[in-house]
Amino acid sequence: MADLPDASTSYELLARMALIRRFEEEAGRQYQRAKAGGFLHLAIGEEATIVGTTSVMREEDYLIGTYRTHGHAIARGTDPKRVMAELFGRVDGTSGGRGGSMHIFDAERRFMGGYGIVGGNLPIAAGLALSSDFKGEDAVTVCMFGDGASNAGNFGETMNLAALWSLPILFLVENNLYGMGTSVERHSAQTDLSKKAEGYGIHGRRIDGMDVMAVRESVTEGLRLAREERRPTLIEAFTYRYRGHSAADPEVYRERDEVEEWRQKDPIENFARRCIEAGVLGERELQEVRDKAEATVLAAVEFAEASEEPPLDTLYENLYVLGEDEGWYAVDERSPEPHRGEHESEMPDAARELAEAGAAYATEDDRPRPNPATHGDAQEGVEPEVAEEVEEAAD
Ligand SMILES: Cc1ncc(C[n+]2csc(CCOP(=O)(O)OP(=O)(O)O)c2C)c(N)n1
Numbered sequence: 126m127a128d129l130p131d132a133s134t135s136y137e138l139l140a141r142m143a144l145i146r147r148f149e150e151e152a153g154r155q156y157q158r159a160k161a162g163g164f165l166h167l168a169i170g171e172e173a174t175i176v177g178t179t180s181v182m183r184e185e186d187y188l189i190g191t192y193r194t195h196g197h198a199i200a201r202g203t204d205p206k207r208v209m210a211e212l213f214g215r216v217d218g219t220s221g222g223r224g225g226s227m228h229i230f231d232a233e234r235r236f237m238g239g240y241g242i243v244g245g246n247l248p249i250a251a252g253l254a255l256s257s258d259f260k261g262e263d264a265v266t267v268c269m270f271g272d273g274a275s276n277a278g279n280f281g282e283t284m285n286l287a288a289l290w291s292l293p294i295l296f297l298v299e300n301n302l303y304g305m306g307t308s309v310e311r312h313s314a315q316t317d318l319s320k321k322a323e324g325y326g327i328h329g330r331r332i333d334g335m336d337v338m339a340v341r342e343s344v345t346e347g348l349r350l351a352r353e354e355r356r357p358t359l360i361e362a363f364t365y366r367y368r369g370h371s372a373a374d375p376e377v378y379r380e381r382d383e384v385e386e387w388r389q390k391d392p393i394e395n396f397a398r399r400c401i402e403a404g405v406l407g408e409r410e411l412q413e414v415r416d417k418a419e420a421t422v423l424a425a426v427e428f429a430e431a432s433e434e435p436p437l438d439t440l441y442e443n444l445y446v447l448g449e450d451e452g453w454y455a456v457d458e459r460s461p462e463p464h465r466g467e468h469e470s471e472m473p474d475a476a477r478e479l480a481e482a483g484a485a486y487a488t489e490d491d492r493p494r495p496n497p498a499t500h501g502d503a504q505e506g507v508e509p510e511v512a513e514e515v516e517e518a519a520d
Pocket residue numbers: 191193241242243244270271272273274275299301303304305370502
C-alpha cells in the first residue's frame with residue numbers, strides 16, 4: 126500500500142473527494158427537482174479514481190473524459206458554481222448553459238470535456254497529444270473513459286496511432302464493471318482490459334481505483350512515461366458507481382448486495398480512516414472538510430439559481446467556428462464553400478417562424494414533457510416488460 130503524503134496533501138485529497146461527492150449528491154437532488162435538465166450521470170463512488178489522477182497532473186496537461194465528468198472538472202479546479210450553473214442551463218455555466226451535464230468544458234484549465242459519444246473522446250485525446258507533440262510542449266493528455274468504451278472501434282484506431290506516433294498520452298479506463306446495464310463479462314471478450322491495447326504495443330496495468338494513493342502512484346508513473354519517454358500506457362482502475370447509469374435507471378442488472386459490498390470500499394471513508402489512524406489528520410479536520418463541502422455546494426446552487434437563462438435570440442450563436450469568426454456556417458445551394466449563416470434575426474421568414482414555433486412550444490406549461498424514466502438511454506439494457514412496468518409506474 127502506497128504511503129500517505131504529508132498532512133496538507135492528504136487534507137487536499139480528502140477535501141476534493143468530499144466536495145465532489147457532496148456536489149454530485151446535490152446534483153442528483155436538483156435533477157429530481159427538475160432544476161437540472163437533460164441527462165445526469167453521477168460518478169458517486171468513483172472519486173478516488175478521479176482525484177487520484179488529477180492530483181498528480183500538471184497545469185499544462187490536458188484531461189478529457191466522458192459524460193460522467195462533473196467531478197473531473199471540479200478536480201481540475203473549475204468553480205463548482207459554474208458546473209452547477211451548467212447543469213441548470215444558465216449563462217454562467219461552463220458552456221454558457223448550452224452543454225448541460227454531459228458537456229462540462231473548461232479550456233482554461235485544459236479540461237476538454239465532457240463528451241457524450243461513447244469512445245468518441247479517444248481520437249480527440251490523440252489529437253490533443255499530437256498537437257502538444259507538434260508544438261514541442263511538455264504537456265501530457267490524460268484520456269479517461271469507461272469499460273464499455275473499450276469496445277468501440279476507435280479504441281483500436283486510437284491505440285494504434287498513439288503507439289505508432291509515440292504520443293504523450295495516458296489512457297485510463299474507469300472500469301466500474303458496467304456499460305449501462307451490461308456487465309464487463311457480457312460486453313467484452315477480453316475481461317482484463319489492461320491487456321486490450323497490448324497488440325498495439327501499449328502496455329497496461331490494473332489498479333485499485335477505490336484507493337486514491339494507488340491511483341496517484343500509478344498515474345504518476347504513466348505521466349512520466351508519456352512525458353519523458355513518449356510511451357503511452359493504459360491503466361485499468363477498478364471502481365464502482367453506487368448510483369444507476371443515469372438519473373433514471375431501474376437497476377435490474379445488479380444485486381443490492383453487490384452495491385453494498387462496494388460501499389464497504391468507499392474511497393472517501395477509507396482514506397479518511399487511514400489518515401486518522403496514521404495521525405495525519407484529526408477528527409476536527411474531517412468535520413471541517415465536510416462543512417466546507419456543504420457550504421460550497423449550497424453556494425453553487427444559490428449561484429446557479431440566480432444565473433439567467435441564455436436569451437432566446439442567442440440560440441444560433443457559437444454553433445461552429447471557422448477561422449477567427451464565431452457563428453454558424455452552412456454549405457448549401459448558394460455556393461460550394463461554407464459561408465457564414467445568418468443570425469436568427471436575419472434569417473429568412475420560414476426559418477424564423479420555425480424557431481419561434483419551437484420557442485413557443487418550449488414555454489407552454491402543459492406540453493407533454495419527456496419523462497427520463499421512460500425515454501432515452503436509461504431504457505437500453507432493460508427488459509421490455511420491465512420498461513413497461515416503469516412506464517406504467519411513471520404514468
Ligand atoms: C457511440 C455510442 N453508443 C452508445 C451510446 C449510449 N451509451 C451511453 S453511455 C453507454 C455505456 C458506456 O459505458 P462505459 O463506457 O462503461 O461508461 P460508464 O457509463 O460506465 O461510465 C452507452 C452504451 C452512446 N452514448 N454513444
